[in-house]
Amino acid sequence: MSRDEGAAVENKTSRDPAMTDVARLAGVSHQTVSRVLNDHPNVREQTRLRVRAAIAELGYRPNKAARALVTGRSQLIGVVAQNSTLYGPASLLAAFEEAAAGAGFAVSVGRVKELDHASINRAVERHRDERVAGIVVIAPTASANDALADIPAGVPVVTIDGDPARPTPLVTVDQQAGAYAATKHLLDVGHRTVWHVSGPPNWFDSSGRVEGWRKALEDAGAEVPPLVPADWSARAGYQAGQMLARMPEVTAVFAANDHLALGILRAMHERGRRVPEDVSVVGFDDVPEAEFFIPPLTTVRQDFAAVAREALDLLLAQVAADGGAGDTRRTIAPALISRGSVAPPS
Template structure:
């Protein structure tokens, strides 16, 4: 900082005021300081800034250590947005969501003097575990419980699932089977609720959902069961990875997607357009979720009287090549039957 002050021909205190956004600095002086910072490649020490200002510029992020990498994609939006707002990010991972694990991880993050906490752990136990967080620490949960006392940001999972099922019904499928995610995940619960609501709205049968765990392997196992159901024509998988495993299981039984069965996934991961066939799915903008979560958390850090909010972002249905008109299946089956009986 001394070098920056010397190059800009100002005092050490003036450099500090510019870097901390103090309003009582002339525009010409501010430009000179920022030019010196850029020229020297200076990066202020977060620890030093905390000592001087009494305010931390670090946001803690608590994440559940999960195999589904898509679920961690909000981290990209979090890091980018935090940097734009002048904050650093410290990450703490937990293997399980319970009070002991959360307390230990928050304790480790507290050693970095965090100003607030973001939580990416969308499971039922999170709300109870967050009761162990010190009351003075602002918290925002991504895909948290919208009925709880913690501010949350998420995607409208139920609406996204309903759009997926309505698409399949519009193609003439009489009902839609479902491979759900883990029962303790709030996203899984909301997607299943959207699936059920779409079927009930048109009086369609609601088959028993098959349990998965977000992995392609669990989708494959569900696909082996579904392949034995003669009336199967459409499946809504709780995420893209389970849809991938499902389609492999159907293919091994000689069942074509979408020739015999239409499949829709959820997430629109980076590889979804490259499935065979390209996967029809529901896109959720993870980065937008991360950005909005940071904005809300920073507002709570800097305005301690902020009220609890529950923000839902829209999901987007993405039609590709893994779904087809069920009426074409009926016509083709009739032609095949006539051919066999000639």
């Protein structure tokens, strides 16, 4: 790649214009160009216009690497998330990217196969190498949570879906409240108790939902049936459903997410137990297609966009404060969405 200096006349493979090129064209110093770019106050309006014109004429675009080098920070936010296509995490990630873009930040995603200590640390280090402005960790499990301790102070970090008990900047959905509402809804229409098919035990979301379910039962003085443990998959829901369908006393089931609920619906259908006439079912997440399950699923909706906004907000506050921040915890309330899968017991 030849790069002629001085009086280049026919510089074919000319490089991208740099700040000095703009400066020359506008008849100012490169520093003034920098001032215009960064909206410094002390630039005459006329000069500002001249510089802007030169920028437009050359199609100049600032080199972010150079800026990152001298400032020590890039306009990049690193996100550490599990490599999953689960509805919750995927939506969250998408929502966060959108929010960040709105604030002028690009997002670099460090997907991680397992949410273990070592993987997360590796992802965090990669992000630090890129001098990201801040890091968001989607840490829905205890193992992920542990890794956060190793992140050096001074790096702005926000955790999403992390341990509610941990004193770090954190945004969560109030799982307990959502589960409580779902369970109470079933009790309110007349069910004597509610069974619960839970998510994987190491997820905070799971345990929060279990707690909310149990509390609603206890508050109502209802019997607490044994917990049916599962994971997040439709398959696990189907298996749990096969058991529940055999027990005549089961009239109401709260599933820890919509896909579990789907599996339960299928199992009920196969054994001839009608939903909602014989058994009521409630899910969690409100995936877009939940409305078209057979029957339409009553569920609990999480506002991922709100979570993303709050997380970004918390992160940028830390970036601005250069470390310490004010309030550092935000909780988003979920909402019960009532559809056709719930009815009074017969």
